Amino acid sequence: MYDIQQIRTDFPILNRTVYGKPLVYLDNGATTQKPRQVVETIMGEYYNTNANVHRGVHFLSQQATELHESSRETVRRFINARSTNEIVFTRGTTESINLLAATFCQSQMQAGDEVIISTMEHHSNIVPWQLQAMQRGIVLRVIPMDDEGNLLQDEYEHLFSPKTKLVSIAHVSNVLGTVNPVREMIAAAHAHGVPVLVDGAQSIPHMPVDVQALDADFYVFSGHKVYGPTGVGVLYGKEDLLDKLPPYQGGGEMIQHVSFERTTFNELPFKFEAGTPDYIGTTGLAKALDYVSALGMDVIAAYEHELTQYALRRLEEIPDMRIFGQAPERGGVISFLVGRIHHFDMGTLLDRLGIAVRTGHHCAQPLMARLGIEGTVRASFGLYNTKEEVDALVAGIDRVRRMFLNS
Numbered sequence: 001m002y003d004i005q006q007i008r009t010d011f012p013i014l015n016r017t018v019y020g021k022p023l024v025y026l027d028n029g030a031t032t033q034k035p036r037q038v039v040e041t042i043m044g045e046y047y048n049t050n051a052n053v054h055r056g057v058h059f060l061s062q063q064a065t066e067l068h069e070s071s072r073e074t075v076r077r078f079i080n081a082r083s084t085n086e087i088v089f090t091r092g093t094t095e096s097i098n099l100l101a102a103t104f105c106q107s108q109m110q111a112g113d114e115v116i117i118s119t120m121e122h123h124s125n126i127v128p129w130q131l132q133a134m135q136r137g138i139v140l141r142v143i144p145m146d147d148e149g150n151l152l153q154d155e156y157e158h159l160f161s162p163k164t165k166l167v168s169i170a171h172v173s174n175v176l177g178t179v180n181p182v183r184e185m186i187a188a189a190h191a192h193g194v195p196v197l198v199d200g201a202q203s204i205p206h207m208p209v210d211v212q213a214l215d216a217d218f219y220v221f222s223g224h225k226v227y228g229p230t231g232v233g234v235l236y237g238k239e240d241l242l243d244k245l246p247p248y249q250g251g252g253e254m255i256q257h258v259s260f261e262r263t264t265f266n267e268l269p270f271k272f273e274a275g276t277p278d279y280i281g282t283t284g285l286a287k288a289l290d291y292v293s294a295l296g297m298d299v300i301a302a303y304e305h306e307l308t309q310y311a312l313r314r315l316e317e318i319p320d321m322r323i324f325g326q327a328p329e330r331g332g333v334i335s336f337l338v339g340r341i342h343h344f345d346m347g348t349l350l351d352r353l354g355i356a357v358r359t360g361h362h363c364a365q366p367l368m369a370r371l372g373i374e375g376t377v378r379a380s381f382g383l384y385n386t387k388e389e390v391d392a393l394v395a396g397i398d399r400v401r402r403m404f405l406n407s
């Protein structure tokens with residue numbers, strides 16, 4: 001039983017008003033709200049267990065270290081990695097991709113070698129590769145898509161060459177909602193001997209993910225999009241692949257021994273974790289993963305699927321509605337434009353009705369160029385959203401539409 005009203009009581013912010021209206025929070029693609037359980041865990045650790053991890057012999061440091069390392073185990077279990085050595089804590093998706101781009105390109109690629117990405121990538125999965133292109137002369141190849149927002153699998157197959165060294169693609173598009181067939185795309189890449197990085201920023205909060213079943217070589221996500229705190233995220237990598245990569249940053253914890261002549265590096269995963277980690281953030285993230293696991297990721301997925309189908313049906317009733325992204329497999333992200341109303345005007349007026357949506361290019365300007373638009377309005381759902389909130393969105397859009405009709 002999915003008791004939505006009970007679940008909503010775990011998220012105090014959902015009770016607040018904005019401009020005197022009840023908050024309708026539909027910007028979960030950007031960040032999610034935090035349940036009491038997560039916030040209280042973070043507060044509890046600051047009040048009771050705060051001490052720097054890994055380096056202390058004293059009681060508090062050991063307890064903080066245990067919490068931090070058991071959070072790594074929680075993440076391992078959540079995505080079904082083989083070992084905690086494969087779980088590297090980072091600041092988020094963006095840092096995870098930058099870490100991988102820098103270390104992979106430095107050690108595994110030469111000028112002229114190619115990375116395949118797709119038309120629908122977030123800037124965080126474009127720009128890190130472009131930085132490497134500038135520094136090392138690697139080349140980006142881009143999988144095209146059709147008008148519905150499906151990546152063209154035949155074209156993908158044709159992009160492989162002996163110079164292809166990595167594929168890096170989003171599991172779920174943060175604009176179109178498309179759920180890419182990553183398992184098949186990974187198998188296709190493996191047939192060419194090429195490893196795959198999956199950007200899971202928009203999938204981890206919404207569906208069960210099993211990195212072994214997908215056979216993903218690398219998988220990255222952010223804590224704050226899965227009901228956890230900001231500033232903490234994950235890079236999963238197969239151990240043998242992570243082992244081949246050099247450290248990313250230098251500093252505390254990533255070393256085994258330092259002398260001025262020669263420094264040796266720590267084992268996985270610490271090799272990639274220079275400096276004091278966000279050990280409070282990792283405890284908060286683990287609590288968030290426990291929270292969604294207790295509800296059941298498959299249950300959350302089914303609930304959000306029904307909500308999204310309902311929202312699509314209702315939104316399509318609005319005259320002059322254009323929805324971007326009609327892939328058969330889609331998540332709870334809906335991008336749209338209504339008539340000639342600018343996305344920014346729509347977002348601003350909805351905000352006045354208490355409805356929080358995102359407007360603009362959603363950090364996917366190349367995708368906007370492909371769609372021939374500058375931006376969209378985007379509603380994105382989380383596990384606590386309701387049909388009543390969808391109704392409020394639809395009524396709000398219709399009200400704005402009528403205002404523009406009459407002006």
Ligand code: PMP
Pocket residue numbers: 029030092093094095122124125170172173174199201202222363
């Ligand atoms: N990739 C995708 C698909 C995203 O939606 C986002 C966040 N909008 C990111 C990467 C970047 O995530 P973060 O800002 O948490 O690093």
